[in-house]
Amino acid sequence: MTKGGPGGRTARRGEGSAPERVLIAASFVNRVGNGLFNAASALYFTLVVGLPAAQVGAALTIAGLTGLLAGIPGGHLADRRGARTVMVCALMIQAVSMAALVLVDGWLALTAVATVDQLAAAVGGAAWGALVARVGGERPARFRARLRTFVNLGVILGTVGAGLAVAAGTRGAYVALILGNAASFLLCAALLLLLPAYPVLAAPPRRRRWTALSDRPFLAFTALFGAMGLQYPVVSLLLPIWISQHTEAPRWTVAAVFAVNAAFCVLLQTRIGSRVETPGDGGRALRTAGLLFLVSCPVMALAAHTPVWAAAGLVVAAVFVHSLGEVFESSGGFALGFGLAPDDAQGQYQGLLGLGFSAGQALAPALLTTVVLGLGTAGWLLLAVFFAVLGAAGPPLARWGARTRPLPGGAAEDVAV
Known part of the structure; x- marks a missing residue:
């Protein structure tokens, strides 16, 4: 940048x-x-x-x-x-x-x-x-x-x-x-190859070669983002199993889940994401995402305790709320992931962020299927609280990041909550 x-x-x-x-x-x-x-x-x-x-x-x-x-x-x-x-x-x-x-x-x-x-x-x-x-x-x-x-x-x-x-x-x-x-x-x-050949940005003197690995606020954000990334397999893996094994919802509901999730993410990403520009915005977006997941997960659990058509309606409604949370979560991740990284080391920082996210995705199937499915409704409630706590950490993490690096436009105003 x-x-x-x-x-x-x-x-x-x-x-x-x-x-x-x-x-x-x-x-x-x-x-x-x-x-x-x-x-x-x-x-x-x-x-x-x-x-x-x-x-x-x-x-x-x-x-x-x-x-x-x-x-x-x-x-x-x-x-x-x-x-x-x-x-x-x-x-x-x-x-x-x-x-x-x-x-x-x-x-x-x-x-x-x-x-x-x-x-x-x-x-x-x-x-x-x-x-x-x-x-x-x-x-x-x-x-x-x-x-x-x-x-x-x-x-x-x-x-x-x-x-x-x-x-x-x-x-x-x-x-x-x-x-x-x-x-x-x-x-x-x-x-x-049609893109301009952007010149390489010079690194400041005396900076460590692997600066991302010594950046504690960004390391903390990487861990948080990787953990919050568990929300993706909730829709792609956990919910289909829950629908088929624990609810009375019709099996076509599984297809409806994917359709609703994909449609709302496509329709809402630009409208919401374009407003999340700074690290402070990103922290608040993560908090909003955590609160939306706090709502969606218990509704998914409730579908196991209702009649067939109520169960289908609850699942679709829960996925809508969850998809909204996904848009806020991805937008917050963009704002913090790019905003906290130095201009001349974006690649190294994005590599670290990708490592954290991929590690979370690798662990997700085992964690979600054993903990959430193993505990049933209690597991969904635990997952909801887990996401809410992670989201609540977004604003203070953004403030911590602002204190450790210069931010354009006035850091203090940017991270006000």
Whole structure:
């Protein structure tokens, strides 16, 4: 986020519209490909390749955990060598590794190819964060909100395509999904070449090389954001199991849950996210998200104790509230994640944030299925309080971050609650 005088800022905002459109288009293409692959990958490896589900899970777990190691170094490389260059290289590697999956015929091959893919994905994710910071400029909230709207839309469209392939059930259909995802990486890389070659920002003298790892407020935010990220598997994993095993709601309610969640996130992200600009705004958005989750989780639990149609209505209403919380949570994460990071080290900081978020997502299935499902209604109430406490920590964390670094526009006013 390059600083400058008023005239320079106005010029940059006018010139920034084209790069914003390019990055939105590139991200949309990439997420359509991700949606194609992610929704059907497990079925391909088990039904087509013929690997046992346990072996597939083990291979993907090993790859995912190994990939976590590359985020921070990859982000630092993006800061020092240019985010666009690093991201394009990562996308090219992912295109090759994704295409190689059609040749996989055993566990070792799957583990090796998936590990290369996850290493490149972690590097690319950190570089993407640094690139978003440069393209977004000094008032990036609306851009990031629009970007996430199109990202969500891309995943939805890709998932629809995956559903068609799954319905066909042939090897050719699954291979088309994989090669389609590989092509999306290549197209995304080609689009990124249309972006300006942003100059590397010089780091201040005497700064530690791995400054993100010694930034205690940002480390605390990383932990909080990773823990609050448990709200994503609530809709994608926990609630479908709860609906099918513990409520009288019709089974089509599971599909309605995903439709409501996707629709409201797409419709509301820009409207709400564009208003969450500063770290102070981000802290308050996290608090709001925690309160919304405090409402949605008990309503989800209540669905297990009501008749069939009441249960369906409660689930849909709960998902609406939860989706609203998701929009506030993601918007707050953007504002704090980018706002607390130094301009010249955005890649390294986004790499750290990605590591924390990915670690939380890796732990989420075990935690949610054992604790919440194991305790039933009490587990949902515990989860609601957990999210509310995390959200309440947002404003004081924003104030702590403001005290440890200069913020534009007056830090004291920014973090007032």
